[in-house]
Structure formats: structure tokens, C-alpha cells
Amino acid sequence: MKPLALFGGTFDPIHIGHLSVAWEASELLDAEVRLMPANVPPHRPAPTASATQRVEMLRAALRGQSRLTLDTRELERSGPSYTYDTLEELRREAGERPLVLLLGADAFAGLRSWHRWRELFNVTHIGVINRPGIDACVPAEVERAVAARRTDDPEVIRSQAAGKVIELAVTPLEVSATRIRELLAAGRDPRYLLPAGLFDDAALLAPYRAP
Numbered sequence: 001m002k003p004l005a006l007f008g009g010t011f012d013p014i015h016i017g018h019l020s021v022a023w024e025a026s027e028l029l030d031a032e033v034r035l036m037p038a039n040v041p042p043h044r045p046a047p048t049a050s051a052t053q054r055v056e057m058l059r060a061a062l063r064g065q066s067r068l069t070l071d072t073r074e075l076e077r078s079g080p081s082y083t084y085d086t087l088e089e090l091r092r093e094a095g096e097r098p099l100v101l102l103l104g105a106d107a108f109a110g111l112r113s114w115h116r117w118r119e120l121f122n123v124t125h126i127g128v129i130n131r132p133g134i135d136a137c138v139p140a141e142v143e144r145a146v147a148a149r150r151t152d153d154p155e156v157i158r159s160q161a162a163g164k165v166i167e168l169a170v171t172p173l174e175v176s177a178t179r180i181r182e183l184l185a186a187g188r189d190p191r192y193l194l195p196a197g198l199f200d201d202a203a204l205l206a207p208y209r210a211p
């Protein structure tokens, strides 16, 4: 069955790193990929752009194709959501359809700090995306928990609903939203690190430009 893959993030702003890896993950798994912007918990630094502005940028970035779609359910809830709860809700909607949580290697290395992380495998597979320029050493506790779940065969992902971990070798692009925010704040114009749609309307990038 065609898997449904979820790619969560702050997307502050969405950049070509996100889009390119989501696209390639979709090709490698033959999956529909939904980008899912997150509410940021109060103890973390607030995103520069508001939730509404981040969604507007996502909509502009995704225009003109249908492989990558947008899922705003986490923003529609009042507070921040736990990934586990979101995936459990999606599991109820998806029936037996395979679900894949896509994580950059840095996010996967930090899995241990997530609410109910061991139970994630009851509801989803995890697709780990390589990310250059980031020291993402998987802690021994996480490796022990996932060792028996690893597969390198996308067919295994397609044939069961949840429970596996697959490494997805995508084209490495060393791009981060942090770097893009720095460039925009310094008055630079990182035109080719951002999807073209973000330049269609000057208001979209205004939150990041110096006043």
C-alpha cells in the first residue's frame, strides 16, 4: 500500500533542504509526503515568523506540484503537540496504511527525549534522512531499541503498517533555516536557498528582514 509519510518541523522558513529531502524520500518510498508545521513549546525560542506566516510560506513553496502536501493539524490545536499523539491520531485515520515519520539524522539522534518514543513504533515506521554538517551520533540506548527494526528495503515499509526504521540516502544539502534567517537579517538575498514561490510576495519574507 502507498505509505503516508509525515515530515514535521518548524519551517521557519521552509527551504530547499526541506523540500528536496521530502521529495526524494517520497520517491524512494513511493509515498505521499505531508509537511506538518509544529507549534513550538513555550520553553523553546519562539519562531521568527508566526504560525500563519509559516503556513503561507509553505503554501507558496508547495504550489504547482502534488507529491508534497500540507497538514496543519498541529497548528490547529491550542498548545504544542507531542509527535506521538499526532501519529496516533493519524494511525486511527489511516487504518492499515503504512505511516512513516521522516526525521533528519539530527532529530533521530535526539529521539530519546521524545514523549513515549519507544511506543512510536507501534503506530509508525521511521525514515531517517541523512543531513550533512551535523554531528548526529545515535545514542546507544536508541540504537539498541531500533537495531532489530532496521531494514533497507522500501518494500518492507510498504507491506506493513508500522514498526521499522529505514535510512533514506538523499542528496545532501547543507542548508538550515538558521543560516537563512541570518542571511536575511544581514540584508542578504539567499534567492537560491529558498523556493522561488517565497519571492512572489515581499510580505512572505518580511518577518526575517531587518526593519
Ligand code: ATP
Residues within 6 Å of the ligand: 008, 009, 010, 011, 012, 017, 018, 021, 102, 103, 104, 105, 106, 107, 129, 130, 131, 132, 173, 174, 175, 176, 177, 178, 179
Ligand atoms: P533551524 O535551523 O531553525 O533549526 P532547520 O533548517 O533544522 O531549522 P526544521 O524546521 O527545524 O529546519 O527541520 C525540520 C526537519 O527537517 C528536521 O527533521 C530536520 O532534521 C530536517 N532538515 C532540515 N534541513 C535539512 C537538510 N538540509 N537536510 C536534511 N534534513 C533537514
